[in-house]
Amino acid sequence: MQKEAAWLLTELKDLVAGGVLDEAAAARLRAHYAQAATSQGFGWGMILLAIGGAALVGLGVILIFAHNWENWTPEVRVALSLAPLLLGQLAAFHSLRNGNRLWSEGAGLFTALAIGASIALIAQTYQFGGDLPRFILTWTLLALPLIYLLDSSAVAAFCWLGALGWALVSPHEGWWGETAQDALRLPAFLLLASLPLPHLMRHIRLDRAGARVAWLLRVALLVLVAGLAVAPDHRQFGELLFVYASMAAAAAIGGRLYFSGVQGLWGNPLQGAGQLGVWVIALLMTVKEVWPEVDVPHSTLFVIPCVLGLLAFWLAAQLARREGPLLPFVLAALTPALFLLDALAPQQPGLVSMLGHVYALALAAALIRTGLHQGRLGLANEGAGLIAAVILLRFFNDDLSYIVRGIGFIVTGAGFFAANVWLRRRLRGAA
């Protein structure tokens, strides 16, 4: 935002000279964006340096302590164990007083790391038994308030990673039946991962196009996708495709709806990750070997595809008003299509294979048509790429000779290039 505002201010003179804006409008824009252009004065490079510096200093102090550890008495060890935490809290207090973003991020992360270091060092001094899940949970919960007190996104990312770490190390107890602890792990992970969400929502409201929001979304999505793979019981792996399908559809449509025009797919992680997910799942739906491994969710996981599947349709209805119904509703149809095909799979494998291809090709057609309609070659290329991927997958998947596969690859590749040239011409013509 800051960079864009500064750029806009330099352009105003030319815009007035060229007659695009009158002087009064330029003055209003200057007044509106002047604060944003100069606010804080710190770029992301400085913030990342502060975060990295805080992490390195924290770890370095711990390593120096660790090197001389055995030479100190338990009392000195306790004092040294608590020292980094107190130092971090002092730095956090300083940042709370001056409201400096650089200090907030650096001091927040340092304090968050120091909490874990203090507990671990005291546990080592007093020979405590190991309970890693409890340690990570305590550490994460104690760091969590710093997100809101210091408005620290680095601590928010740390807490998300803490939630993922907790889900990773929590033991799965039931081999023959799901124990209460197994059943609670997924809701507990989702609850823990949702605690930094108000911070993300606040910054989406303040500046949805900013780098801070994009980075927070990247970490949150990564943690959610990985956490959903490890938090449920091992017998629920077959159900995850439904969860990921509903997540991908809701993310792809939500990203288009709320972050459209934000610095491409990298700047819009919600849409980028969602579209990639829909693309991959649509491809998987065309592979007949996938269906015996897929189970309809019958446990706590069932709630997720139902809620997110309905959310995807609601978001699609909102988006359809802006850019037409085709692509939003094809994306939203992913979760119900998965339920339908899974229900048919045991009796009608041939029909399921055909319907899987129908969905993938409908998605490709919707991507191409919307891309052409909106003058976006990237979107149209995604559709052409999906068709090429379906064709290539058939050549890998089916029992064909190398000659036939080779010819198939050449024809598909040539077709992809030809389609690309055609799309470019169509878009130029439309422009």
Added chain:
Amino acid sequence: MTPRLRYGLFGLVCLAQIAVPASLVVQHEQTRAAGTLWKFQTAPVDPNDPFRGRYVRLSFAAAREYVPFVDSGMIYIKPQTRMYAELALGPDGYARLVRLHEERPANGEYLDVFVRDVHYSRGEKADRAPPEVFVRLPFDRYYLPEDRAPQVEREYADASRSAQANTYAEVRVRNGHAALINLVLDGKPVQ
């Protein structure tokens, strides 16, 4: 949020962050000072379980024996449940876990433990013996300086395998909380 409220909340958060490690220290110091001393005989560790950084992994004879569960109210005992094991001195001078309770016992010495496995007896409900529970003790590692740990790990493994070896951990216990004081290998404390 007003600045005063923000500072107040920050102060409370700082206190909570310090209180967690500080409460560990206080509880442990109280147990070391006023707890009863018990000796827990060690058992060989799983040879496939490698040395883990700066600590020696411990295994105890008391945790390898099933403990009878005396409270009849609970039909199914879940793994990882916290329970309370009554302590008694065995004829060899080492600590034994003699009975397991769902609630904290009102008197006598006991230890907070976690359920690992349960064996239920067969037969009619009325005739059934109490379930035998396999527990995890709350002390399972002994931290050492990095250069000493591999040697102690080897000595521990050798001494724990020997039937005659006088190898045990000294643990002070107070109100269920345990503080591992020392590891004694073949009669000599590990320094």
